[in-house]
Every structure is written in structure tokens, then in C-alpha cells.
Ligand SMILES: Nc1ncnc2c1ncn2[C@@H]1O[C@H](COP(=O)(O)OP(=O)(O)O)[C@@H](O)[C@H]1O
């Protein structure tokens with residue numbers, strides 16, 4: 001039986017990486033086989049593309065280059081790692097996926113959504129996540145957490161206005177697909193955020209055995 005594909009989305013500092021580790025732990029305890037991975041990245045080639053995408057040592061990039069590199073990394077990751085794991089019955093937890101392209105390159109940078117839809121159809125066919133946890137919070141709070149975490153990457157140095165557009169795009173997608181998205185109010189302290197995540201997760205486990 002195919003495993004479940006669960007993605008973790010939201011702006012910087014929402015707690016995606018913190019909570020994906022918590023979810024992996026809960027699923028292990030529930031006896032599930034788990035693959036924990038991230039985008040851009042997840043394979044040697046895709047991680048090399050990630051270096052290009054996040055580097056501040058390179059000159060600024062054309063926004064189409066950024067979008068195409070994201071999908072190049074995704075094609076490699078999806079076909080060599082995610083789909084084989086799902087087929088083998090694993091629950092795949094991915095820290096960011098295609099929603100991030102819609103939110104950052106679409107909402108944030110202003111690339112036409114039709115272009116992103118075309119790449120999604122090309123690279124993924126009809127493969128979509130089963131569930132998406134969206135960590136929603138004010139960019140001001142998220143960025144101050146990300147700042148404390150350490151050195152900022154190329155995206156993390158964007159303006160509050162950019163992150164407001166990214167956040168709005170994420171919320172718009174979530175409102176249009178309530179079956180897939182689970183919106184986590186990520187402004188709270190870690191235990192409260194974790195409690196929301198675990199409640200959603202327990203229902204998903206119950207439903208899928
Ligand atoms: N609920 C929370 N409240 C305050 N700080 C948090 C919370 N969750 C995570 N953090 C811390 O904030 C930083 C960003 O969290 P992280 O999980 O890396 O977010 P993301 O992966 O969404 O950018 C990390 O240093 C993390 O330890």
C-alpha cells in the first residue's frame with residue numbers, strides 16, 4: 001500500500017523544521033516507516049542545486065532561473081527518492097514542496113501562476129501531497145526567530161512586504177483546499193504549536209491506520 005505524502009509549509013521561522021522532527025518521532029512510535037526529507041534538496045544533485053539557490057556569494061538571479069532550478073531540484077528529488085519511498089509504503093515528510101514555489105516565486109516574486117502550474121504538471125503529473133501542514137504567523141515574528149537561529153540565507157534577507165505576499169498566497173491556497181491543508185497557528189510557544197500539530201496528526205493516523 002502506498003504511504004502518505006505530508007508536506008510542511010510556511011514562511012521562515014514558523015517551526016517547520018522543529019515540528020517535522022516531532023512528527024517523524026510520533027510516526028516512528030506509531031510503527032510507521034518514515035522518510036524525512038526537504039526541498040530544495042533531498043538528493044545529492046538537488047542539494048547541489050540548493051546551494052546555488054540559497055547562496056549569497058553568487059550575483060542576484062533571474063526569477064525564472066530561480067523557479068526553474070526549484071523544479072529541476074524537485075524533478076530529481078520526487079522521482080529518485082519520494083515516489084520510490086511512497087511506493088514502498090513509507091510516510092514521506094517533506095520540509096517544503098511545490099506550494100513553496102507558488103508562495104515564494106508566485107506570490108512573493110510575482111511570476112504568473114500559469115507558469116508554475118505548467119511546471120507542476122510537467123514534473124509531477126498528478127502527484128500531490130496528501131496533507132500539508134501550513135505554519136502561519138506574522139513575518140515579523142518568524143523572521144526574528146530565524147535571525148536568532150543564525151546566519152540568514154538569500155531568501156531570509158527579503159523584506160517584510162515580500163513575506164506578507166508569501167504568507168497571503170499560502171493562506172489563499174489553504175482556503176481553497178481545506179481537505180489537504182491543516183493550518184497551524186505558529187505564533188505561540190513551542191508546546192502549544194506542537195499540541196496543534198499532534199492533534200491534526202493523530203486524526204490523520206486514525207483515518208489511515
Ligand atoms: N513555537 C516556537 N516559538 C519560538 N521559537 C521557536 C518555535 N518553534 C521553533 N522555534 C525556534 O525558532 C527557530 C525557527 O524554527 P524552525 O523550526 O527552524 O522554523 P522553520 O523551519 O519554519 O524556518 C529555531 O531556532 C527554533 O528552535
Ligand SMILES: [Mg+2]
Pocket residue numbers: 016017018095
Ligand atoms: Mg526550516
